[in-house]
Amino acid sequence: MSLTYEDVIAKYEPVLGLEVHVELNTHSKMFCGCATVFGAEPNTQTCPVCLGMPGALPVVNEKAIESSILIGLALHCSVTPFSRFSRKNYFYPDMPKNFQISQYDEPICVNGYVDVEIETDEGPKQFRVEIERVHMEEDTGKSLHVGGATGRIHGADYSLLDFNRAGIPLVEIVTKIVPGTGKYAPEVAKAYVAELRDILRSLGVSDVRMEQGSLRCDANVSLRLIGAETLGTRSETKNVNSLRSVERAVRGEMIRHAELLNKGARVVQETRHFQEDTGLTRSGRSKEQAEDYRYFPEPDLVPVEPDAEWIEKLRASLPEQPTLRRKRLQEEWSVPDKEMAAMINADALDIVEATVKLGADPTRARGWWLGEISRLANEKDVAIADLAISPADVAEIVSLVSKGELTDQLARQVVEGAISGEGKPAQVMESRGLKVVSDESSLMAAIENAIAAQPETAEKVRNGHIPAAGALIGAVMKETKGQADAARVRELLLAHLGQ
Amino acid sequence: MSTLSRADVANLARLARIEMTDQELEDLSTEMDVILTAVARVQEVATSDVKPTSHPLPLRNVVRADVVTPSLTPEAALSGAPANEEQRFRVPQILGEEA
């Protein structure tokens, strides 16, 4: 019955289009001075302007314009010499004015691109995703649906509105259509959003937390028969809230479209909603009649005409591009390709770099973050960045190990303790009593005990059978609860047995 | 000039979110005809070489610094609300999802 992905790509070519909404991390809202703190008590960050009260007027946040220009520049766009806000008119209860101040035919930046690299069957391959426009707009409030199935809009008895989010600055980044990805469309979509996220993060203009909605992706997908010229009808999938979902949503829509087309049915141009649990999309309310947004220039705001000086000042402040940075770090740290990919995939680049900056050896820093710490993060199902261990902690642990004050085994316990909230490494070592036993008399006592307990093994070693020493060393380590430096124990033991 | 049928007016009323009686739709479609004929005169001189004016002033780049200013208290924000609950505006069930 249902098609496999291979069936789909054997017959159809997917065409992508991606619209990403980014919440800027300005202190105040787009058009008023209300704060933008995430998770504040409902309606504590609202005023006449963002509540759309009669008489209130918007005034543009300068930082929002600068962030938008920075984004445009980082995406290789041109900044338009004349740009304007427009009103997009439609009614919705969480939109206070019943129009959204947005940009229509005169956006702030146009015509850029993002290069992304993905793994293909033939090795790494680069795709260029062209950017059509970058424009500014304002976010809506949030609705809480009460009654019926919890939290769902359908069947709810009524809704409760919180306008803290209303008026938070948004930047919308719209790609041109992306043809030619073939079967890699889902991967390209994911890689694009990931790359965009890295760029935005490097610019420092947004928190880019998909799970908090500060980066939201709408994926447009259409199919056409391989070799066909005309584009197929597209669907627009909203509510795609993680990188993994971007990939799943595109793949899922491709299959859904193909099934329809194979049946001779029509793909309806509509908005669909991605469902995290099933990985499928469902149709939004199909509109009996088309919306007509009646855009017109926002009369309450004046045009934006960034002059060359302003643009160049912003251009000069652009940080290193993430791709270039990755190349540089890979070289500086001499990381093999595969491990570099693993580090990027684990989203560990920033944290490893921070650790290295604090003096840690790159290989060791990487080893800890991608090894033990990642393992513990997986167990807890959180991101490494959200664990209670900082780059400074890891740098300290690396340093203690290299100074011989901790063994690798002890260090693992320190890491575990720090993550469990027992405090900084020094505190964990203190409270757990983790310290290398460097007092040689107590080590010698433990060695004597081991020899006394295993006289035959000791004899073998005396007779030159060195590998047998392992059992004795093990016993010493056991007695010292792992707090001895195994190499030193070995030295002392062999010397004691005349080797 | 174009005339507006009753159905056209009904569609406009839908876009503008105004419930209208049949009588109102009827009256309005008649009135719109008269008004539209009068206002369509603008097309006589609105040639392609004339630039449109959206703002009477030549102001540019009017912005405010990104500084937080005091918000209303939630009580003041909600003071005019027809209904509120849990410090939020209570509104009837919302049928459609956002466009």
Place this chain on the structure above:
Amino acid sequence: MIRLSAHEMASALEAGETTSEKLTQEHLDRISSVDADVHAFLYVDTEGALAQARGVDAARKNGEKVGPLAGVPLALKDVMVQKGVPTTAGSKILEGWRPPYDATVVKKLKDAGIVILGKTNMDEFAMGSSTENSAYGPTHNPWDLSRIPGGSGGGSSASLAAFEAPLAIGTDTGGSIRQPAAVTGTVGVKPTYGGVSRYGLIAFSSSLDQAGPCARTVLDAALLHEVIAGHDTHDATSIDAPVPQVVKAARDGNVKGMKIGVVKELNGDGYQAGVRSRFEESLELLAKAGAEIVEVSCPNFEYALAAYYLIAPSECSSNLARFDAMRYGIRVGDENGASAESVMNLTREVGFGREVKRRIILGTYALSSGYYDAYYGSAQKVRTLIMNDFTKAFETADVLVSPTCPTTAFKIGEKANDPLAMYLNDIATIPVNMAGIGGMSVPCGLAPEDGLPVGFQIMAPAMQDQRMYSVGAALEASLLTEWGAPLLSRIPALGGAK
């Protein structure tokens, strides 16, 4: 006392001849006795006004420095939000709403110690030229209670003519300050767009709306103008430049050597004979006062009305979308599990009056896809042409003049069912709004045929508002010499009798 000018009242307060509390009480008494007939007020804030008056008296007593109009009462058009005071913009949809904030103009009035008596009646959302479109019933012209006081700010102009207040605030989108001033024999000024903050002015048409002073004398208007004008960071279209020196101009009233341009297109056919004769006489007086009268032509003004009735409805269709029963105002039909959408539809049906709905529908159409270029887009081009006409005319004249309205006040109900006839009232006032420049209406006598006031309109280039005051004051002084007493001294007595 209530028949004095605001300036004279301020002098009396300064001299200690009276107190603001007494003066305020006298006006409140006057309102009690005549407003049942005039219906200028939608809300009288007795307690608030007296408290404010006492505050000013105390400040004065303590030797604190107070503004030139401190302690003088004022009537506020109900389109301006005032914290805690019912504000409806003449619409049922906002019935009972008490704003949680002050408009910038209101804040400036309060800071200047001006006592706000209450909120005045107006056409719903300022859409109209007669105040008949108020959801709360019409205002009556104190000159003849069967006639309209103009609109949309009929309540403000009537309150002045009825001596209920010496000062008032109006807003002017297509003539809503000047036309009411003309038909009530008072002074009304629409400052340059951006000269007075729009923050807290309930928007009708954002690119045209402008608040301004209403008074019984040119000097009073100038004094009030200086209180409310100036840059406001809450309004992105506010002009960041010094306020024109209007008080000085009003005091000097000097037109010697000034070139006054008579706009050919704003006269003649369609203008009432008495309006034309009073206008011509005023020109002669100005010439005698030393001005040079020239004729200018603004050929595109004939398209202004059509363009206005596209731009204003378009913007209003969007501005009024916020009245949706969700966050403030009335809510209708919230029962039996009705949806938000149906509650919005029903509330807007019940909450908006006929003219408002007419304009929302017209504006929705003019902006809709496929019609935008033909209607809204074309209207914006006409706007450019009108601005060009003004620019050219101001090359030959320092100010332009015309009658403010084609006719004197008409009867209540006379044009209520003919929107186009009603719209024609604004034919001479609209070009000023389209270009964002300043306009003033000064009383210039009574039309012989009906004994009703006629207004003389003065238009000045953007941010040259002082020129209107020079001409207005000169004309006012010349007419006063002719008449021997202000025009309003001839108004029939009001009060008591129904």
